Amino acid sequence: MKNSNDTWYDAVIIGAGLTGMYQLYLLRKAGLSVRGFDAAGDVGGTWYWNRYPGCRVDTESYVYCYGFSDELLNEWSWSERFASQPEVLRYLNFAADKMDVRRDFQFNTRVTGARYDEMRNAWTVELEDGDRVTTRYLISATGPLSAAQMPAYDGAASFRGESFHSYYWPRDPSGSTAGETADFTGKRVAVIGTGATGVQIITEVAKSAGELFVFQRTPNWCIPLGNGPLVAAEMDEIKSRYGDILDFCKTTPTSFPYMPINMSALDVSKMERDALFERLYNTPGYGIWLGNYKDTWSSKAANGVVSEFVASKIRERVKDQIVAEKLIPKNHGFGTRRVPMESGYYEVYNQSNVHLVDIKETPIERITQEGIATSAHRYELDVIIYATGFDALTGALDRMEIRGRSGLTLKEAWAADPQTYLGLQIAGFPNFFTLVAAQNGASFCNIAMCSQMQVEWVTDMIRHMQQNGFNHSELSAAAQDGWTAEIKRLLAKTLLGEVDSWFVGVNTNVAGKSERRALVYTGGGPAYRAICAEVAAGGYEGFQLKRTAQSKAAAKD
Ligand code: FAD
Numbered sequence: 024m025k026n027s028n029d030t031w032y033d034a035v036i037i038g039a040g041l042t043g044m045y046q047l048y049l050l051r052k053a054g055l056s057v058r059g060f061d062a063a064g065d066v067g068g069t070w071y072w073n074r075y076p077g078c079r080v081d082t083e084s085y086v087y088c089y090g091f092s093d094e095l096l097n098e099w100s101w102s103e104r105f106a107s108q109p110e111v112l113r114y115l116n117f118a119a120d121k122m123d124v125r126r127d128f129q130f131n132t133r134v135t136g137a138r139y140d141e142m143r144n145a146w147t148v149e150l151e152d153g154d155r156v157t158t159r160y161l162i163s164a165t166g167p168l169s170a171a172q173m174p175a176y177d178g179a180a181s182f183r184g185e186s187f188h189s190y191y192w193p194r195d196p197s198g199s200t201a202g203e204t205a206d207f208t209g210k211r212v213a214v215i216g217t218g219a220t221g222v223q224i225i226t227e228v229a230k231s232a233g234e235l236f237v238f239q240r241t242p243n244w245c246i247p248l249g250n251g252p253l254v255a256a257e258m259d260e261i262k263s264r265y266g267d268i269l270d271f272c273k274t275t276p277t278s279f280p281y282m283p284i285n286m287s288a289l290d291v292s293k294m295e296r297d298a299l300f301e302r303l304y305n306t307p308g309y310g311i312w313l314g315n316y317k318d319t320w321s322s323k324a325a326n327g328v329v330s331e332f333v334a335s336k337i338r339e340r341v342k343d344q345i346v347a348e349k350l351i352p353k354n355h356g357f358g359t360r361r362v363p364m365e366s367g368y369y370e371v372y373n374q375s376n377v378h379l380v381d382i383k384e385t386p387i388e389r390i391t392q393e394g395i396a397t398s399a400h401r402y403e404l405d406v407i408i409y410a411t412g413f414d415a416l417t418g419a420l421d422r423m424e425i426r427g428r429s430g431l432t433l434k435e436a437w438a439a440d441p442q443t444y445l446g447l448q449i450a451g452f453p454n455f456f457t458l459v460a461a462q463n464g465a466s467f468c469n470i471a472m473c474s475q476m477q478v479e480w481v482t483d484m485i486r487h488m489q490q491n492g493f494n495h496s497e498l499s500a501a502a503q504d505g506w507t508a509e510i511k512r513l514l515a516k517t518l519l520g521e522v523d524s525w526f527v528g529v530n531t532n533v534a535g536k537s538e539r540r541a542l543v544y545t546g547g548g549p550a551y552r553a554i555c556a557e558v559a560a561g562g563y564e565g566f567q568l569k570r571t572a573q574s575k576a577a578a579k580d
C-alpha cells in the first residue's frame with residue numbers, strides 16, 4: 024500500500040491518550056496499516072500531561088477503564104476509589120503494553136496540519152519536524168481538554184519568579200513518570216483559576232505554601248469527592264460483577280454509575296429532599312449532581328433548591344462569612360458547569376496563610392516582575408500557577424491547519440459555529456473522523472467508557488467501507504444540518520446552555536470564543552448509542568459512501 028512519493032498508512036491517528044491508543048489497536052487488528060502521532064513523550068494524554076499535585080479522577084476509578092477486555096479488567100486493581108494521576112498513568116501504560124500500541128506511535132511529534140488531496144482521496148499529514156505522511160483515514164483523538172490556555176495578561180513574561188500552566192507542571196528532574204511533588208514551603212504562591220484543576224491544586228498547595236493567594240474570577244459549586252482506599256476485598260467484589268457494573272453505566276445518561284431520580288425535586292417536601300441531598304453530599308462521587316432529581320438539570324426552581332443546599336454547606340464549612348459568600352456562585356446554578364470535586368477545599372480558606380482575591384471586584388491589571396498587580400494591590404510572589412483551563416473541545420483541532428476539500432480550514436469552517444454529524448465527521452472533510460470532540464456523545468460523559476464506544480463504532484464503519492469496496496465517506500449537508508440542530512435543541516432543554524463554561528465553548532482567553540456555542544451532546548449516552556447503532560444499521564445513513572476512481576490509481580488500493 025506504500026505510495027511511491029511518501030509514506031502511506033491506511034489510517035493516521037493523532038493522539039495517544041486513552042482514545043487514540045484504543046483506536047490504533049482496533050484498526051491495526053482490523054488489518055489496516057496505522058500510524059499514530061503524539062506531541063507527548065509517551066502514552067497517556069491527559070494523564071501524561073497534568074502532573075500537578077492533587078490531580079485525580081472524579082469518576083470512580085473502577086469505571087474509568089477499558090471495558091473491552093476481561094484481561095485488562097481482571098489484571099488491574101485500583102488502590103483508591105478515585106485514582107490519582109500517577110496511578111491512572113500507570114494504568115494507561117499497563118493498557119498500552121497489553122495492546123502493544125507503543126511501537127506504532129511516534130512520540131514527541133506534533134501534527135501541525137493535514138490537507139485533503141481530492142485527486143488521491145487521501146490526507147497528507149504534516150508533522151512539526153517537516154516530515155509528511157499520507158493516509159486514507161485521518162482520525163483525531165486529540166482530546167477535549169488538551170489545548171491548555173494561558174490568559175494574555177500584560178507583563179506575564181517579565182515575572183522573575185516561576186510561572187506555569189497546570190497542564191505543563193514542571194517535570195520531576197529525575198525523569199520520574201509519577202506525579203510531581205511540589206514543595207512550596209515558605210513560598211508566596213498565586214493560583215489563578217478556580218475550576219476543577221484550581222480547586223485540586225489550591226487544596227494541596229495550601230498545605231505547604233508560606234502564603235497562598237487564590238485569584239478567583241467566578242466561584243464554582245464544589246462538592247466532596249469522598250475518596251478513600253479500595254481494599255483488595257472491595258476490588259475483588261467489583262471484579263466479580265464487573266460486567267454488570269459496566270452494563271449499568273451504559274444505561275445512565277453520562278456513563279457514570281448514577282441514575283437520575285425520575286421525579287421532580289419540587290414534588291417532595293423540603294424535609295424529604297434535604298435528607299436526600301444530605302445523603303448524596305456525604306456519599307463519595309457525583310451522586311448529588313448526576314443521581315439527583317432529574318429536573319435539577321432543567322428547571323430553575325428545582326435547581327435553586329439544590330443550589331441553596333450546597334450554598335448552606337459552604338456557609339457551614341467556611342468560618343469567615345464574607346469569604347463564604349464570595350465562594351458561593353451567584354451567576355449560575357449548581358451543576359450547570361462541570362462540578363469540581365474537592366477534598367477539604369473550603370476548609371483551606373480557614374487557614375491564615377490562604378487569601379481569596381476576588382478579581383471581579385479588583386481585576387488583575389498586569390503581571391509585574393515581582394508578582395500580580397490588581398486594581399487594589401500589588402502582590403509580591405515567588406510562583407504563579409495558571410489554572411486557567413483549556414480551549415476546550417475545538418482548540419486542539421483549531422491549532423492544526425486542517426484543510427478539507429475546498430481548501431477551507433476546519434477553523435474557518437467552524438468560525439461561526441461548529442457543525443458536525445454525530446460529532447464524528449464534518450462536511451467537506453472526507454474520511455476525517457473526530458473522536459471525543461465537539462457535538463459527539465463522548466465528551467459530556469465518563470469519557471473512558473464513552474470514547475470506547477465511539478472508537479468501536481468508527482472501526483466498524485471503516486471495516487464496513489473496506490468490506491463493501493468504499494474508500495470515501497463524505498457527509499450530506501442535510502445530515503450535518505440535522506445533527507447540529509438537534510444538538511442545539513437538546514442543549515436548550517437544559518440549564519447548561521444558559522451558562523458560560525467550556526461545555527458551551529466560552530473561553531474569554533481565546534479570540535472569537537466569547538459567545539456560547541452548542542458543543543456538547545446532552546441527549547444522554549443511551550440515546551446517542553441508539554442513534555449511532557441505527558445509523559450503522561441503515562448502511563451509515565447520512566454518510567455518503569462511495570469508491571473514488573482517482574484513488575484507485577493514485578493509492579494503488
Ligand atoms: P487526551 O487524553 O487529552 O489525549 C489527547 C492527546 O492528543 C494528548 O496526548 C495530546 O498531546 C495529543 N495531541 C493533541 N493535539 C496534538 C497534535 N496536534 N499533534 C500531536 N498530538 C496531539 N474525564 C472523565 O471522564 N473523568 C475524569 O475523572 C476526568 N478527569 C480529568 C482530569 C483532568 C485534570 C483533565 C484535564 C481532564 C479530565 N477528564 C476526565 C477528561 C479527560 O480529558 C478524558 O477523560 C480523557 O483522558 C480523554 O482522553 P483522550 O485520549 O480522548 O484525550
Ligand code: NAP
Nearest residue numbers: 079080081174216217218219220221240241361410411412
Ligand atoms: P476550567 O474549568 O475552565 O477553569 C478555568 C478557571 O480559570 C476558571 O475559574 C476561570 O474563571 C479561570 N480563568 C480563565 N481565564 C482567566 C483569566 N484570564 N483571569 C482569571 N481567571 C481566569 O478549567 P480546569 O479547571 O482546568 O478544568 C477543565 C475541565 O477538566 C474540568 O471541567 C473537568 O472536566 C476536567 N478536570 C477534571 C478534574 C477531576 O477532578 N477529575 C480535575 C481537573 C480538570 P471563569 O470561570 O471566570 O472563566
